[in-house]
Amino acid sequence: MKFAEEGNIDDLEAKVAYTGLCCYCGACGGFCTEYIRYENDIPTTDEKCYELHGACFDFCPRTFLPILEMEKEVLGGVRSDKDLGYYTEIITAKASDAVINEKGQDGGVVTALLTYLMEKGEIDAACISKNSDEEKWKPEPFVATSKEDILAGAGSNYEQCPTIIGVANAIADGKESIAMVGLPCHVQAMRKIQLSDYFDVGGSKVKYVIGLLCTETFDRDLLLAKLGELGVKIDDVKKFDIGEGKFKIFTDGGEITEKISAMKSCMREGCTFCYDFAAELGDISVGSIGAEAGWNTVIIRSETGKKLIDDAKKAGVIETKAMADDKIELVRKLASRKKTGNLKKIIEAAGAVKILNLAVDPSEMDLLL
Incomplete structure (x- = not known):
């Protein structure tokens, strides 16, 4: 896919880093370690980069984002649900393994799926976040290569993590079949990496993209x-x-x-510009809203996601059941609240015409609003 807007690190700094838009996903610095480093969780450079068109700008989820085109390309369908995006089914699920269920967040589904894929040999790495050994509860990118690694990263942390750096590290380390778990911003970045016509950095090696439902992340300070x-x-x-x-x-x-x-006073500024609650470009999206205690809400979007859930259920790794319409409505309500609430901030910052990076044909705007 050719993104209509091009730029380099100077453009990225001017349009994203210094405007409060940066979500610290790690996409720019992960794949350009020669020039980009992070300072106060935003990208910066010490040396002049002379590239007119950089991967940093292409991969950033806060630059040009043709969300509906990407949805069609990645998921193979067009949304009929403006709040939750394209999906085929919404269910609830939990890990069958009691240890994983307890160790993981809520129903432990993400942890169960990753360990299943790892033990089956479907993946050789899982890019997740793990709490730092140096700073308590500070998440950092982590490339898990065993069940023990995956369990070490289980559970939720509500600060932002540059997860895409972990993806870049896994690819650089020669991993050939990777699963990534990330927030909506990470998922958007990963899909831009996979769809970019200009820069092939090995994004096709990421076979599974698992998104997490997210309202916002917190600034550590x-x-x-x-x-x-x-x-x-x-x-x-x-x-x-x-x-x-x-x-x-x-x-x-x-x-x-x-x-x-x-x-809300702890929210990262970049999160106030986010339009995506349900990780709409993931193969599946997982959270807890609407699910009973000890279970997860799972939104199945792609054929890859459906096969993963079906195979894991058949193998006895997870238990699933239908989700009641009124519970799905709770998920939809929270997604709508984030969209409408943050849209006010987006329009205030950029005007209603461009709507920041949401590159959408006017005739299709009703699919989003």
Whole structure:
């Protein structure tokens, strides 16, 4: 796919990094280690790059993003659901293995699927995030090559991680069949990498793209300040979770909760420009909203995603059941809330005509709004 807008690192800095749009996905720096480094979670350079058209600009999910064209190309269909994107089925599922179910987030489906693919030999690497050994609860890109590795990265972290750097590392290390787990921004970046006509960096080696439902991620400094207000030290936290409209913090001393609305002050600025709640370009999208305790919501989008779920169920790796319409409506409601809420921010920043990077033919706008 040829993206209509081209640029280089100077354009990326001017249009994305210095405007608050950067989502710190890792797509630019992951594939251009010669020039790009990250400072305060945004890309910058120490040396002048003379490329007029750079992979950094092509791969960025905050530059030109022809979302509907990409959807057709990647998923093979056109959305009829403007809030959740194109999908074939929405179900609930959980890991059959009790250890994985407990170790993973909610139903442990993502962890179960990755270990299944790894043990079956379908993948030789899973690009995920894992908490840093140096800074408590700071996520970092991690290339898992065993079940033990996957379990080490299980669970949710609500700070941003440049996951695409892990993908670049896996490809550079010679991995041939990769699964990636990421937020909507990571998924968008991964699909741009795979679809780019100009730069072939090995994106076809990523065989499975698993998206995570996401409202926003937190800025670390702001999160630490909020924890301080709540009387919590980051070193004492055992687990974070979101549910029932609350941000939940688990420590040895018990559970501390804060209203989700009160956590908006911790949101990364780049997240306020995001239009995608449901990781709409993933093979499957996984979350917890709408699912009962101990289960995951799973949105099946591509043939690859459907086969993965069907095979894992047949192998006894996961249990599945239909999702009630009223529960699906909860997912749709949250997706719609993010779209409409952030669209105001997008229009304020760029005007209603361009709508930032959402490159959409006017005749198809009703598919999104």
